[in-house]
Amino acid sequence: MIVKKYVVQDIKEAFEKIRMELGKDAVILSTRKVKKGGVLGIGAKVFIEVTAAVEEKKLPQPEEKGQIYKLQEILSKSKQPQQSEDITELKKMMLELKSMISTQRINEPAWVESFRKALLKQDMDEEIAEKLTEYAKVKYSQLDFSSENTRLIISEMLLPFINTNVPELKGKVLLVGPTGVGKTTTLAKLAAKLKINDHKRVAIITLDTYRIAAVDQLKTYAMLLDVPIRVAYTPKEAKLEIEALSDFDTILIDSAGRSQKNELHMTEIKAMAEVVQPDLCFLVVGMQYRKEDVRDIVQKFSTVNPTHVILSKLDETSAYGHFVNVPNFLKVPIAFVTNGQRVPDDIFEANNRELALLLAKEVLKHAKSGQ
Template identity: 35%
Template structure:
């Protein structure tokens, strides 16, 4: 028997090739679907592959011999039955493969949608690449109906919250007397100090004082003094290290002393050293680094790295109300295990500030997907 293989895009085309080459006497030996092309398993094409044979010892051309014609007719009926059976099997196979292909396409689109959203939120690619396999496995574990009704926002939130577990969250609880706010210019340190001070005085009934070393901007001194007058608390200006030491001694019996340091370009190491010369960074002082959520993540990471030598005990993120992108916050918490104390979301003192909570911060990010769906 002469056996040949034929490959085409679908079964009808493959059968045409068989008939054209071997004639009506061809016998279908085997059929199957094969995947060709593609990249890493995606975007492959489905072809049909048929193995057909022709018995060269049998005369398939019409003759006047009746017995031969009868044999030929019986063979044709048998071949038709076999072909019908093969076609039915192929249809079932094609349907199954079509369902599988649709599922793979749906999964790829679903994963890509979340990937694009997280990238738009400026979540670091390292975090996204760790999340995607888990998200894909979860998707594949559900059937089509379950996928449609599943709460994917909660799943993503839970995953990211768990990744943030190494970071410490929560505000200042009077564990030390001196709280020093440091950070670059324009991030809202003075207003944040006023919010913490107002909460301590008005809500917690604490005895509070202010010290400012921001002598580069007269407006900053005036602003802090105005807040001090409103809260009826003292405020000292420290121009030198001796001034700062005297101010600390003056407020020795206070519950909380908040220090407003100069806002400068802290990408320059010189300003960190200058800050260290004026302020006594001892065990009685906690340092909270203030960063704006409107800043780029790489800049935040560089500033945090500059300040780590002080050290930084917690980070305060400001201006949440001025952005809809929260990836930088997640990046610092997950990739650098940065402890986060507070998040501010407006100018109102002391209301527009809340203690940081991993679940709430992640939900704020995921909520943006719902708002722009």
């Protein structure tokens, strides 16, 4: 049997090279992703390593479904795009091949798989988890999960993926986000910080008139902090109130929670942001959300052009993968993290090293247990 490996950019290129060099009777034995260049996976290019073989003497070979594909069969189907059933079958085969590329692990040490699983256990994006795993494989011959020093090693690996920045809270500061993430409480915490700690002149405007309780809650906080509060029922009213409060250092603007799955809601929130024209726009994202939901949220709310992210409800989860997911999905930094309901205590400024250590602690725990 003749066995050859090919490093290519896509499967189509592999097929062409295999057919040219090994002939139409060649079979694909294995595929896997490989990365070249970059640091910590950043800037690295992804290639596919394909191992193919052909018998020197043509003997009938059993085909193992899902792992070995006859090159001749795939190529013959690719030449008949007019037949929908053939196209469907080809797509199915390609999807199976793609799945094999992403899941096949060849001769990996046990600690590598434990590390990968621990990252994914934190609900980390698969692509980022794979970058970190590949880097660990290249950089270290072994990670000792029983050593506390490994936590520092893992945290250093995480740093390039955790983007944080704490801006000066001045001018018009708008908070947006889906329902139930704690925007109103978060706004009250920011107001207290500015008023009590920073001695700033603060005012509050709320457009969350859909929930009477939210308005009453903010009025209570405003009274305790001795800051003015205005209620606006439309974006135009908000604009007028902003003009009236222009002498204040900071105007915190609370918006109604909006479902990212409702196109009308997204249109409304975008129109509101265009009228208000905030100096800072914080997207508040709940840490308790699943990765798929977070991806959807940041994609839909990106139309509002958030400048920063606030991660809320850290106390309601032990999965910290969103420390890397959110800034990489949205391409904006994390500014604050909230971890409880107490005003003004349960909020802290985001620091990438502190967040990396928190995440590394959970990763190490799961890697050590092998779960």
